[in-house]
Amino acid sequence: MPAIEDFDHFVFIVGAPRSGTTTMARMLQAHPQIAFPFVKEPHFFSQHDLRGPDDVELRRVVTRDYLGHFFIGLREGQNVGADGSVSYLYAPEQLEPILRLWPNSRFIVGVRDPLDLLRSLHKRLLYTGDENLRRFEDAWGAIPDRTKGKRVPWSAIDPRWLRYDEAARYATYIERLFTAVGRERCLVVVFDDLVADPAGQFAKILEFAGLRDIPLPEVENERDSKGVRHIWLQQILKRPPRILLPYLAGAEYRRRFKQATKGPTELRKPSRSSLRKRILRWNRAPDDKSPIAWSTQLEVKAHFQEEIDRLGSLIGRDLSHWLRPEA
Numbered sequence: 001m002p003a004i005e006d007f008d009h010f011v012f013i014v015g016a017p018r019s020g021t022t023t024m025a026r027m028l029q030a031h032p033q034i035a036f037p038f039v040k041e042p043h044f045f046s047q048h049d050l051r052g053p054d055d056v057e058l059r060r061v062v063t064r065d066y067l068g069h070f071f072i073g074l075r076e077g078q079n080v081g082a083d084g085s086v087s088y089l090y091a092p093e094q095l096e097p098i099l100r101l102w103p104n105s106r107f108i109v110g111v112r113d114p115l116d117l118l119r120s121l122h123k124r125l126l127y128t129g130d131e132n133l134r135r136f137e138d139a140w141g142a143i144p145d146r147t148k149g150k151r152v153p154w155s156a157i158d159p160r161w162l163r164y165d166e167a168a169r170y171a172t173y174i175e176r177l178f179t180a181v182g183r184e185r186c187l188v189v190v191f192d193d194l195v196a197d198p199a200g201q202f203a204k205i206l207e208f209a210g211l212r213d214i215p216l217p218e219v220e221n222e223r224d225s226k227g228v229r230h231i232w233l234q235q236i237l238k239r240p241p242r243i244l245l246p247y248l249a250g251a252e253y254r255r256r257f258k259q260a261t262k263g264p265t266e267l268r269k270p271s272r273s274s275l276r277k278r279i280l281r282w283n284r285a286p287d288d289k290s291p292i293a294w295s296t297q298l299e300v301k302a303h304f305q306e307e308i309d310r311l312g313s314l315i316g317r318d319l320s321h322w323l324r325p326e327a
Contacts, residue, residue, distance in 0.1 A: 012108065
């Protein structure tokens with residue numbers, strides 16, 4: 001089992017979702033010093049508030065439930081941990097215990113035009129089975145009910161992911177992140193820059209993260225999710241109820257839940273896994289590229305305008321071209 005001392009520090013890609021976080025994670029995965037968990041997004045520190053335990057208990061819990069569960073099989077030279085959980089941006093105060101364990105840790109935030117982010121995020125949540133409203137306009141309109149715990153899909157891992165009105169509140173959450181972990185430990189990466197100059201942004205990330213320089217690895221750009229034919233089928237296969245995990249879930253999703261590994265081994269034969277993948281492929285549908293309804297675009301623009309203005313001031317960038325409604 002890995003120990004706290006095995007890692008000099010951690011690099012956390014904390015969000016925002018659909019803002020180049022997967023691309024940045026794939027870049028870092030190629031670095032020989034970096035150890036990633038078996039899933040890009042463990043969401044451990046957002047799902048567990050560890051500010052209360054003393055240092056002894058904190059070390060015990062993180063060693064057993066975080067390192068011991070997600071970081072098995074370290075290779076020689078991997079002395080820097082990485083975690084790409086985008087939920088961390090929205091619970092920044094819960095990252096404070098990390099600095100008690102690894103004071104030199106670094107936190108990277110990706111930001112993107114909110115209209116592009118929300119459309120991409122909605123498609124992704126449909127694909128992962130966390131969302132059940134096919135039209136973004138309907139999902140945006142459902143926010144008041146979902147804020148009260150109503151109309152939340154049974155398959156959603158965390159209802160907070162459906163709060164599209166929170167996803168692009170960049171200034172608010174980045175300010176809280178600066179307060180929680182220190183501005184000097186944070187780097188904001190603009191999605192436009194990552195697309196235009198990936199090599200330059202990668203070099204900047206390596207320097208910020210305290211990693212030795214390596215050439216830019218070949219990685220696929222983050223892509224929008226495909227559409228799905230039947231939402232209920234996607235939910236069953238991607239987010240099955242806990243009792244059905246050994247029967248229907250993919251290997252990585254099962255490993256998130258320790259008890260899932262105790263299910264009947266014969267139900268996880270390659271033939272069953274292959275059948276599940278074939279059904280998922282069949283359930284894919286062409287991507288709907290139609291623009292968000294004009295009225296909803298205007299609502300989104302009004303909702304996030306002040307946040308984007310403040311973000312521009314925070315990072316010294318003119319972001320006035322964001323939130324420009326599409327024709």
